[in-house]
Ligand code: HEC
Ligand code: HEC
Ligand code: HEC
Ligand code: HEC
């Protein structure tokens with residue numbers, strides 16, 4: 001009984017409803033927030049969707065048509081639907097990161113291929129998820145994957161890098177170092193003078209500001225205003 005009464009068009013209607021809602025919401029700043037996958041948990045609180053999700057080319061009808069032809073096999077590529085995928089370049093439109101000592105080209109080397117499948121380091125969004133309240137997605141010990149060999153550089157800290165690495169104390173790295181170098185920080189040589197592990201964890205969890213000092217270049221509030 002109950003089953004035969006189930007309106008067969010309900011799933012279709014629901015689909016259309018959601019689609020219309022998404023289109024409306026993506027283009028209207030006041031209602032868009034509730035469609036965000038992280039809800040209110042956002043790394044950039046309240047930022048408009050189109051600062052990262054740029055509108056895809058063509059009308060919605062053209063996009064649907066291109067994708068249907070693609071699925072049917074008569075078109076080689078589908079089209080982006082509603083919005084283009086968010087890429088590192090979208091982040092760099094507001095975070096130019098001129099001083100970055102871990103720029104994407106250094107992390108895209110083939111020797112990191114396996115690590116990339118694990119941590120997704122080829123794109124900014126492998127380590128940072130806007131749709132989450134955390135500033136960073138991985139454990140603060142991630143340095144271990146690439147810095148296990150100190151090499152021949154002078155080792156001037158107390159304890160030394162060689163000692164810290166041998167003891168597997170990877171939580172100490174971010175106590176003295178930043179990952180990108182966005183702040184005007186001073187060199188720290190003594191571990192006892194360094195930021196506390198707890199302070200770093202709170203920052204990575206999005207609970208407090210970065211402890212490293214003033215920004216060298218302020219983050220832009222609108223994309224591309226420097227380009
Ligand atoms: C700071 C950049 C940024 C902003 C602002 C932003 N997003 Fe996203 N969003 C991303 C990234 C990065 C991804 C993952 C990569 C992708 O799918 O393109 C994503 C993924 C998504 C997804 C797909 C979810 C998934 O699990 O694949 C949806 C839906 C979405 N965003 C909706 C929104 C809405 C709605 C807003 C505005 C309230 C918004 N986003 C604002 C960066 C952003
Ligand atoms: C429209 C400009 C804009 C875009 C696009 C943008 N950001 Fe931001 N970002 C900011 C601003 C402004 C802040 C500081 C204010 C805030 O947290 O809301 C910030 C803060 C951050 C922080 C936290 C820094 C801290 O000290 O807490 C991270 C990490 C970050 N952005 C990464 C990204 C990534 C990754 C992307 C791409 C998916 C991105 N941003 C896209 C403007 C932008
Ligand atoms: C995916 C690999 C990778 C990870 C993960 C990684 N690094 Fe690096 N790091 C590099 C590479 C590559 C360089 C550049 C080395 C060069 O240019 O000779 C570098 C350089 C550095 C430098 C020297 C910067 C300079 O030029 O003054 C410091 C400091 C550093 N990393 C700290 C860290 C810390 C702290 C972490 C963990 C939060 C970390 N790294 C995680 C790959 C990585
Ligand atoms: C007590 C603070 C402190 C801690 C902890 C620390 N570092 Fe350093 N690190 C420094 C300082 C200061 C320098 C620069 C030394 C100099 O200029 O003489 C440095 C230099 C480096 C360099 C070399 C940069 C270059 O010139 O090529 C790398 C790479 C590096 N650290 C990675 C790490 C990693 C990985 C960890 C975690 C195991 C770590 N550091 C822990 C303070 C620290």
Ligand code: HEC
Pocket residue numbers: 088091092095097104107120121122123124125126127128136174177178179180181182183210
């Ligand atoms: C391998 C992981 C990883 C990748 C990939 C990565 N980040 Fe980060 N990022 C971190 C870590 C760890 C921190 C926290 C430590 C710090 O503040 O330096 C951070 C901090 C930040 C901050 C705040 C501090 C600052 O220096 O301004 C911004 C903004 C940021 N990242 C943007 C980006 C952008 C944009 C990209 C892509 C071009 C990117 N990140 C790629 C790991 C990563």
